[in-house]
Amino acid sequence: MRTAKRMELIPPYLFAELDRKKEEAISKGIDVISLGIGDPDYPTPKHIIDKMNEEIYKTENHNYPPYDGTKEFKKAVSEYYLKRFNVELDPDKEVLCLIGSKEGLAHIHLAYVDNGDYNLVPDPAYPVYKIATFFAGGIPYTMPLLEENKFLPDLNKIPEEVARKN
Numbered sequence: 203m204r205t206a207k208r209m210e211l212i213p214p215y216l217f218a219e220l221d222r223k224k225e226e227a228i229s230k231g232i233d234v235i236s237l238g239i240g241d242p243d244y245p246t247p248k249h250i251i252d253k254m255n256e257e258i259y260k261t262e263n264h265n266y267p268p269y270d271g272t273k274e275f276k277k278a279v280s281e282y283y284l285k286r287f288n289v290e291l292d293p294d295k296e297v298l299c300l301i302g303s304k305e306g307l308a309h310i311h312l313a314y315v316d317n318g319d320y321n322l323v324p325d326p327a328y329p330v331y332k333i334a335t336f337f338a339g340g341i342p343y344t345m346p347l348l349e350e351n352k353f354l355p356d357l358n359k360i361p362e363e364v365a366r367k368n
Contacts, residue, residue, distance in 0.1 A: 212336060213332075275299065276294070280293040280297055311337065320341050322355070322360070324347050327347075
């Protein structure tokens with residue numbers, strides 16, 4: 203069986219490569235501090251494990267949540283955003299529940315990027331931005347994040363043909 207041609211556009215997964223390099227260093231006796239995918243380097247605190255253990259035995263916790271998430275969760279998200287970022291969100295219209303951030307970041311491209319569209323991708327950035335652009339049929343346009351520009355993209359350097367393509 204052959205794979206789809208789009209698979210040829212996908213670079214090796216960055217975090218798999220970091221894992222390979224980390225294991226190689228460890229095998230040479232090097233003490234490694236992992237700055238990889240974001241797994242904690244210390245155990246989950248006891249009070250969290252205790253609470254999880256308590257909740258797992260409750261029958262009401264053995265169901266899938268509603269497709270759109272629970273009202274309580276969406277309200278808590280909107281309250282968090284207000285408290286942390288001073289951003290008001292309507293929990294019914296502006297909070298989307300996902301199984302993980304990567305799912306949302308990868309799939310949003312399918313809703314907004316058509317074949318041949320340019321997608322502005324910062325560099326460095328989370329690898330899924332570029333990969334998801336390829337999967338959606340788009341063309342990633344990489345914008346370097348440089349110290350001289352306070353690590354923000356220089357939107358004035360985007361060529362007019364790229365800016366007008368969408």
